[in-house]
Amino acid sequence: MPVIHAVIDKPQQATGRKIHLESQAKPVQNFVEHPKTLAALRDEIVSGATKAVDLAASYYDRIEQLNPRLNVYLSLTRERALAQAAKIDSLAAKGGPLPPLAGIPVGIKDVLVMQGAPATAGSKILQGYCPPYDATAVSRLEAAGAVLLGKLNCDEFAMGSSNENSAYGPVRNPVDTERVPGGSSGGSAAAVAANLAVVTLGSDTGGSIRQPASFCGVVGVLPTYGRVSRYGLIAYASSLDRVGPFAANVRDAATLLSVIAGHDPKDATSSPAPVADYAAESDKSADGLRIGVPAEYFAEGLDPEVRGCIEAGIAALEKAGCVIKPVALPNTRYAVPAYYLIATAEASANLARFDGVRYGPRSKDSDTLSDMYRHSRDEGFGAEVKRRILLGTYALSAGYYDAYYLKAQQVRRILAEEYLRAFAEVDAIVTPTAPTPAFKLGEKTGDPLAMYLADIYTVTASLAGICGVTVPCGTTKAGLPVGMQVLAAHLNEATAFRVARAVERI
Amino acid sequence: MTAKVTVEEVERVAELAHLELTPEETPRMLDDLNAILDYVAELNELDTSGVMPLAQISDLLDASGKGVVRDDRLQPSLDRATVLAQAPESDGVFFKVPKVIER
Numbered sequence: 375m376p377v378i379h380a381v382i383d384k385p386q387q388a389t390g391r392k393i394h395l396e397s398q399a400k401p402v403q404n405f406v407e408h409p410k411t412l413a414a415l416r417d418e419i420v421s422g423a424t425k426a427v428d429l430a431a432s433y434y435d436r437i438e439q440l441n442p443r444l445n446v447y448l449s450l451t452r453e454r455a456l457a458q459a460a461k462i463d464s465l466a467a468k469g470g471p472l473p474p475l476a477g478i479p480v481g482i483k484d485v486l487v488m489q490g491a492p493a494t495a496g497s498k499i500l501q502g503y504c505p506p507y508d509a510t511a512v513s514r515l516e517a518a519g520a521v522l523l524g525k526l527n528c529d530e531f532a533m534g535s536s537n538e539n540s541a542y543g544p545v546r547n548p549v550d551t552e553r554v555p556g557g558s559s560g561g562s563a564a565a566v567a568a569n570l571a572v573v574t575l576g577s578d579t580g581g582s583i584r585q586p587a588s589f590c591g592v593v594g595v596l597p598t599y600g601r602v603s604r605y606g607l608i609a610y611a612s613s614l615d616r617v618g619p620f621a622a623n624v625r626d627a628a629t630l631l632s633v634i635a636g637h638d639p640k641d642a643t644s645s646p647a648p649v650a651d652y653a654a655e656s657d658k659s660a661d662g663l664r665i666g667v668p669a670e671y672f673a674e675g676l677d678p679e680v681r682g683c684i685e686a687g688i689a690a691l692e693k694a695g696c697v698i699k700p701v702a703l704p705n706t707r708y709a710v711p712a713y714y715l716i717a718t719a720e721a722s723a724n725l726a727r728f729d730g731v732r733y734g735p736r737s738k739d740s741d742t743l744s745d746m747y748r749h750s751r752d753e754g755f756g757a758e759v760k761r762r763i764l765l766g767t768y769a770l771s772a773g774y775y776d777a778y779y780l781k782a783q784q785v786r787r788i789l790a791e792e793y794l795r796a797f798a799e800v801d802a803i804v805t806p807t808a809p810t811p812a813f814k815l816g817e818k819t820g821d822p823l824a825m826y827l828a829d830i831y832t833v834t835a836s837l838a839g840i841c842g843v844t845v846p847c848g849t850t851k852a853g854l855p856v857g858m859q860v861l862a863a864h865l866n867e868a869t870a871f872r873v874a875r876a877v878e879r880i
Numbered sequence: 881m882t883a884k885v886t887v888e889e890v891e892r893v894a895e896l897a898h899l900e901l902t903p904e905e906t907p908r909m910l911d912d913l914n915a916i917l918d919y920v921a922e923l924n925e926l927d928t929s930g931v932m933p934l935a936q937i938s939d940l941l942d943a944s945g946k947g948v949v950r951d952d953r954l955q956p957s958l959d960r961a962t963v964l965a966q967a968p969e970s971d972g973v974f975f976k977v978p979k980v981i982e983r
Contacts, residue, residue: 506962599937613936639950643938711920722897729898731975736968743980744898752900760899761912764890767897768913781923783933788926790940822912823919839937864937 405440405548406591407569412478412626415572419477422466426459426477430521433479437523437570444546446561446570448484450524451491455479459521475633476519481571483562484525485532485608486617488512495608496530496540496558499754503733509606510641511575511617511634518633523571526561530756531725532582532610534558535828538819539758546815547590549855553812556586556828559620563590566620573621573630577607579614580713581808581832584844587620588807588857591846593627593874595619596832598864599839600645602631603638611720612643614713614836624845624874628652631867647865655868660876661695663869666800670706671831677810683848683856684806690880691804691873701796701803706834708785713833714826715769715782722766728754761822790838797840797863802873804860805831807844811854831859841867845874885913 418424434452441447462477487493487505494500508516516522529539537545537560545560547553548568555564559576563586566574576583578596587594595618602617609615619630632652638644667688672681692698730736730750737749755763769778796803809830818825835842840861847858858877862870890910894901901909934940961972969976 503966506958506966642949643936705926708923708926711923714916715920715923726898730968731977732963733966734968740978743978746978747898748900751898752902755899757905760901760905761909763897763899764893764909765913765916768885768889768893768917771893771896778920780933781928782920783935784928784931785923785926787931787934787940788928790934790937794940823915826916839940 403443403551405444405551405568409566409569409572409622411623412475412572412629415478416472416476419462419466420472424477426462426466426521427456429477430455430459430479430523433523433571440568440570443551444548444564444568444570445527445543446545446564446568447481447524448494448496448527448542448561449492451488451522452524454488454491455521455523458516458519462519462521473517473519474629475515478520478572479523480515480520481523481526481562481565481574482512483528483559483574483576485528485577485610486512486575487606487608488522488525491525493525493608494542495532496528496542497754497756497759498541498735499728499751500734502735505606507606509617510603510638512606514634515575526559526565526574528561528576529558529582530759531608531721532558532577532579533721533758533762535581535585535825536813536815536818537561537586538815539756541756544815547812549591549812549853552814553854554589554815556589556808556812558582558586559594560586562620563587563592563594566590566592566622573619573626575617575634576620577610578616578618578836579610580717580836581829583616583618583620584832584842584857584859585808585828587844588855588859589812591849591855591857593621593624593846594844595627595631595867596835596842597631597635597867598645598841600643601635601841601865601867603641603644605638605640609724611717612724613720614717624843624871624878625653625656627843628656628871645865650868652867652871656871656875658872659695660691660872663696663802663873664800665691665696665698665873666701666796666803667698668701668703668706668796668803668805670703671805675809675827675830676806679850680806680808680810680856683850684804684858687847687858687877687880688804691876694876694879696873696876699800701800703792703796703834705785705788705792709789709834709837710826710830712782712785712789713829713837714765715778716786716837718762718766719769719779720766722763722770725759725763730754758822786837789834793834793838793840793861794863801869802860802862804858804873807831807857807859811850811856835859835861840864841870843870843874845877847877847880885910885917
C-alpha cells in the first residue's frame with residue numbers, strides 16, 4: 375500500500391488563484407485519510423474516552439476544511455447530528471448499553487430522504503424541497519445510534535458514472551482531484567476515502583455504489599435486491615434500485631448492512647428473509663470456497679494495469695485456500711444495452727412526478743397546466759436526465775415497446791439465469807469492478823455511450839438482482855485504486871463478505 | 881429495431897414526456913438517441929423467442945423470495961399541512977395549478 379498523507383490546507387491559502395498555481399506545480403493532490411474502524415470508535419465512545427459530540431464536531435471541522443476542494447457534501451444536518459451525539463453521550467455517561475453504531479458519524483447520499491433536511495437528488499428540480507419523513511435506511515441508522523452528518527453529492531437522480539451530472543458541480547476524487555470519483559454515489563465514496571464520514575450510504579442501480587467505491591479505493595456493497603428497503607429512496611429505476619453501504623474496510627461495511635437490512639412493510643419488494651450478522655460472517659475464513667472467474671469480464675477493453683491487479687488478487691485467493699474455477703457467462707455483452715433500456719424506461723415513469731405541482735420550484739411564466747409542466751421540467755432537469763427520459767419514453771412508446779422494452783426484459787431473464795447456473799457450481803464470482811481506474815474530469819462528458827460503458831462489469835449483477843461487494847485490490851503505477859467485484863447469489867451476502875475479507879488481507 | 885429516429889419523433893417523444901427541447905438541444909438529442917439505439921440494437925443478435933420477460937426479481941425462481949404485501953388496513957399517513965407546505969402553490973386543502981379548462 376502506498377503511504378497516504380492527508381493534505382489539509384490553511385484556509386487563507388485556499389483562494390482560487392492559489393489552488394490554480396498549486397495544481398500546476400503539483401498536479402496530484404491527495405486528500406486520502408483512513409477513518410478509524412467502527413470497533414475502535416465504539417470502544418472509545420463506550421469508555422467515554424471520546425465524546426460523540428466532540429467526534430461529530432471534529433468531522434464538521436474537517437468537512438469545513440476540505441469540502442470546498444472536494445464538493446462532497448451538499449448540505450449538513452448539524453443540529454440533528456449534535457442532538458443525537460448528545461443523546462449518545464448521556465447514555466454512555468449512565469453506563470447504559472449502547473446501540474451498535476453509537477456516535478458513529480455517517481453521511482447519506484442525497485437521494486435518500488431525511489426529515490427536514492434538503493433533498494436535491496443532485497437536481498435543480500428539487501431545489502428547496504425538505505421531505506417530511508425519513509427513509510427506512512436512514513431511520514434504522516439513527517435508531518442504531520449513528521450520527522447523521524449531512525447529505526452527499528451525486529449525479530442527478532443517480533444517473534451517471536462520474537458525478538459530473540450533479541447540478542451542484544462534480545465531486546473530486548480524494549486520491550487525485552483532477553479525476554472523477556465515479557458515480558453516481560461519488561460523494562458517498564469520496565467521503566469515506568477522505569475521512570469526511572466513517573461510513574456512508576449510497577444507492578446502486580447499475581453500478582452506482584461499486585464503481586465509485588472502486589475509483590476511490592473504498593469498500594462498497596450491492597445488497598441483494600429487496601434486502602434493504604427502498605422506502606424514502608428517490609426512485610430512478612425501481613426494479614433495479616438498491617440502497618447499500620460504503621466503508622473503509624469490509625467488516626465495517628458488513629456491520630452497516632446488518633443495521634439497514636431487513637423486511638420493511640413500506641416496500642412491497644422488501645425481502646422477509648432473516649438478516650445475518652454479516653460482520654461475524656465476514657470473520658470466517660474463505661478457505662475451501664469455490665471462486666468463479668468469468669473470461670467475459672477480462673476481454674477487450676480492460677485496462678492492462680487493472681487486469682494485473684485483479685489477476686494478482688485471484689492468485690492470492692487461491693493461496694488463501696480458495697478453489698478457482700472458470701465460469702461461463704457468455705451473454706454478458708448484452709447487459710449494458712438491456713440495462714439502459716430497462717433503467718431509462720422505468721426512469722421515464724418515475725420522473726413523471728417532478729412537474730412543479732407537489733414539490734420543487736415551479737416555472738413562473740406559464741398560462742396553462744401543460745405549459746407549466748413542460749417549463750418546470752425543462753428548467754429543472756439536466757441534459758443526461760432529459761436524455762434518459764427521452765430514451766425511456768421512446769422505448770415504451772406504441773410501436774417500439776416489444777422491440778425494445780420487452781426484448782430487454784427477456785434478455786434480463788437470460789442474464790439472470792446465466793448467473794444462477796454459475797452459482798450452482800461456485801460460491802462467488804470475482805471480476806474487475808470497472809474496466810479502468812478513475813478517469814479525468816471531462817474525459818467522457820461529450821460521449822454518453824462511452825460513459826455507459828464504464829458500467830460494463832456492474833450492470834449484469836444489477837439486472838440479475840444478486841449481491842456483491844467491491845473491495846480495494848491494489849493500485850496502478852500512478853497510485854490509482856483498483857477494485858475487485860465479488861459477486862454472490864441472492865441473499866448470500868455472507869459469502870461475498872468472506873471472500874472480500876480474504877482479498878483485503880492480501 | 882435499427883430504425884433511425886427523426887426530428888419529428890424526438891419532438892413527439894418529448895411531448896409525451898412533458899419535456900421541452902430548445903432548438904439547440906434537439907439535434908444533439910437526436911444524435912445521442914440514434915447512437916444509443918444503434919448500440920442497443922445488438923440485442924437483436926440474441927434469440928429470445930419463448931423467453932418470459934423478467935420485470936421483477938421476485939419473478940425469478942430461486943431468487944430472494946416473494947415480497948410480502950402488507951395487510952390493507954387504514955393507518956395514519958403524512959399530515960396534509962406538512963405535505964402542502966412543500967408545494968409551490970396550494971390553498972391549504974389542494975395543490976393549486978394553472979387553469980386546465982378554457983371558459
